[in-house]
Amino acid sequence: MPDRISELEGRLAALAEAHRELERRLARLERGAAAPAAPRARPASAAAIPAPDLAREAAAATRYLALAGRTSLALAGAFLLRALTEAGSIPAWAGAGLGLAYAGTWLALAWRAGGAEPWSATFHGGAALLIACPLLFEVTARLHLLAPAAGAAALAVFTAAALGVAARRRAPALAWLAEAGGVATAVALMLATGRLAPPALYLTLLGVAALWLGYVLGWTRLRWPVALVTDAAVALLALRAVAPAAAEGPRAALLVQAALTALYLGSIAVRTLHLQRPVVDFEVVQTALLLAVGVGGAAWVTAAAKLGEGVVGALSAAFGAAVYAVAFAFVERRQRGRANFYFYAWSGLVFLLAGTGQLLSGGALAAGWAALALLASALARATRRLTLAVHGCVFALAACLQAGALPHAATTLLASPAARWPGAPPALALVVAAMALSAWLTGSAAAAPLAPRQRAPRAVLLAALAASAAGLAVGWLVPLLAGAPGPGVNAPLAAALRTAVLVGGVLLLAWAGRLEPWREAGWLAYPLLGLVGLKLLLENLARGRPASLFVDLALFGVALILSPRLRRPAPPARAAPSAAGGPS
Structure with missing residues (x-):
């Protein structure tokens, strides 16, 4: 009995000592909370950086891993259906139908789960696309259970459903997956079946759907890839058709x-x-x-x-x-x-x-474009619309190119007169006249002073008009005065006629450039004068005779003297004196 009491007393003493130790530790903790140590100074940049939320990151990683795991399970189920079909346990048509229904189930799960978490819609919808797109390719291209048109239609239905889920759940990643899967499957069907029309029509519908997703939801980058692929597919279809x-x-x-x-x-x-x-x-x-x-x-x-x-x-x-x-x-x-x-x-x-x-074609087309140039230029002058004036210049330039005015000018102004020249195109004179009239009509089309860049289209038109008119004039004068181009032509006289026509063009452009509506003509005077000087060096001095060189150099000298004077703007008119002799 005394031993028992002694044992109890020892245990009570040990408990008392443990209690006192706990009290001492509690006292130390309370003193530390009352007077905390000064925190160690940290750089401002380090203090500004928030500490990473490890718990949140871990939760996000766990969620994504779970979604990836579900996707893996979805694919596992699809391969189980494929294994049963290949083993002959179920017919091919039944296996294909079950596979499409299985993919549709995952797309429905994407719709349901995406309400709370858009990434769930992306993963589930991506799994559905990974199942449906290859399956539709196989049943169309390999198993021939669906015709190419039917396969493209089924692909359109499934892609539309996937895009609908992406739009409803605001999941742009799913929309990109649907577009990529649809485009890849359509291209694969083109290559495997040799039929281009059904997949091209499907790509057209997919491109328009992507266009409207960009309009409504702001997913503007989605429309570019499918549009380019669609245009290429339709171009290839036209070539093969x-x-x-x-x-x-x-x-x-x-x-x-x-x-x-x-x-x-x-x-x-x-x-x-x-x-x-x-x-x-x-x-x-x-x-x-x-x-x-x-x-x-x-x-x-x-x-x-x-x-x-x-x-x-x-x-x-x-x-x-x-x-x-x-x-x-x-x-x-x-x-x-x-x-x-x-x-x-x-x-x-x-x-x-x-x-x-x-x-239209040939001369009729040139005449038609010339008529459109006159119509646009006349409307521009009547309504003071610069846009119509620019369009009149474009129509006139198109008529010039269609009529062959510039190649004809290159022949008559640059080719050797000792070689035969082709005749002028039938509609050339009509087109040159229309170009001149369009240039006159568009000169006063603007309601306000124009900047140089706004005058650029008309400057191009005047340059083409100057070249075309000079070529037409030389083509008329050389056969008339120097003989038909060929071995018997008077080459020095032909060169002198070219010089005379070009110098006349320089002086006309310089004089017209004094007027505000024809300012662009003045821009062309000096470049044309430089070309005349180059022509004298390369052609006239090599082929000319003393008499023809006298005419050439005299004409060039007159152009050098008169061009700067003609380009000077006319001085403003002085006010008329009053009846008393003083200024009014």
């Missing part, structure tokens, strides 16, 4: 080209006209590509297949005229910004040039 052994005829190519042009241009028109948003770079670039691939490709297909070559040209010309009307009657009056007006005005010009170029 007219081949003798082509799987698809020209009508399929024309259908896709019409859909491409109508859907893209219609979308751009809705945004810029109905919603009155300013035009952006993509719309300008894509419109130019549509003109080349859609309109130009359709014209090439119809011409090669003999399907009514003028239909595309007539539609393009009518569309250009309508766009002109929209630009001047609607956009300019109802919208504040000038970007949309310039876009529609220049689009109308290009479509009108393309359409008339497909309807």
Whole structure:
């Protein structure tokens, strides 16, 4: 009994000692909290950097790993269905149907999970795309369970659903995955099946969907890749459509080209006209590509297949005229910004040039463009619109090039008179006259003084007019006075006639440059004078005789003396004296 009591007393003493030790530690902790040690000074830059939230980062990593794990499980299920199909446990058509239903299930999970976490929609939707896109390629290209058109349609349905989930859940990464998967599958179907029309039509629809996602949600980069691939695919379809052994005829190519042009241009028109948003770079670039691939490709297909070559040209010309009307009657009056007006005005010009170029040819086309130049220039002078004046210059330059005015001028002004010259094109004189009249009409088209860059189109027109008129004059005078170009021509006299015509052009340009409406002509006087001097060195001194050189050098000297004087602006008129003899 005493031993038992002694043992209890020892334990109580040990507990008391442990209690006292705890009290001492608590006292030390309380003293430390009451007088904390001064923190160690840290640099300002280090103090400004927030400490990493390790718990949050760990949670995010865990969440992403879980999403990746779900994606892996989804793919595992897809491969299980493939293994059962290859083993013959289920028919191929049933396996394909179950695979598509399985992919649709994961897309539905993406819709459901994306409400709380957009990345869940991205991972689940990406898993669905990884299952559906290869499966649709296999059932179309390898198993031939679906025709190429049906395979493209199924791909369009699934891609549209994926883009709908991406738009609803604001998951741009899923939209990129859907676009990449759709484009890759469509290109693979083209290569594997040899059928281009269904995948090209699918790419057109995908491109328009990406365009509207950029309009509505601001995902503007999404529209560029698919648009470029679509344009290339449609161009390739047009090239193959007219081949003798082509799987698809020209009508399929024309259908896709019409859909491409109508859907893209219609979308751009809705945004810029109905919603009155300013035009952006993509719309300008894509419109130019549509003109080349859609309109130009359709014209090439119809011409090669003999399907009514003028239909595309007539539609393009009518569309250009309508766009002109929209630009001047609607956009300019109802919208504040000038970007949309310039876009529609220049689009109308290009479509009108393309359409008339497909309807007409040769001299008739040159005459048609000359008539359009006169019309635009006359309207510019009547309404004081600089845009119409510039377009008049463009139409006149197009007529000049179509009529062959510049090659004819190069021949008559530069070629040796000892060789035979080809005759002047039939419409050359008419085109040169139209160019001169357009230059006169556009001289007073501006309502305010113009900057030099605004005068550049008219300066180009005057340069082309000067060269064309000089070439036409030399082509008339040399056969008349020096004999027909060839071995029997009077070469020194032909060289002197060239000099006389060029010197006359220099003096005319210098004199016209004094006037404000013809200031651009004065810019051309000195460059042309330099060319005349170069011609004297290279041609006249080598082929001329003393009598012809006398005329050449005299004319050149007169041009050197008179050109600076003619270029001086006329002094302002002095006020008439009053009746009393003093100033009024």
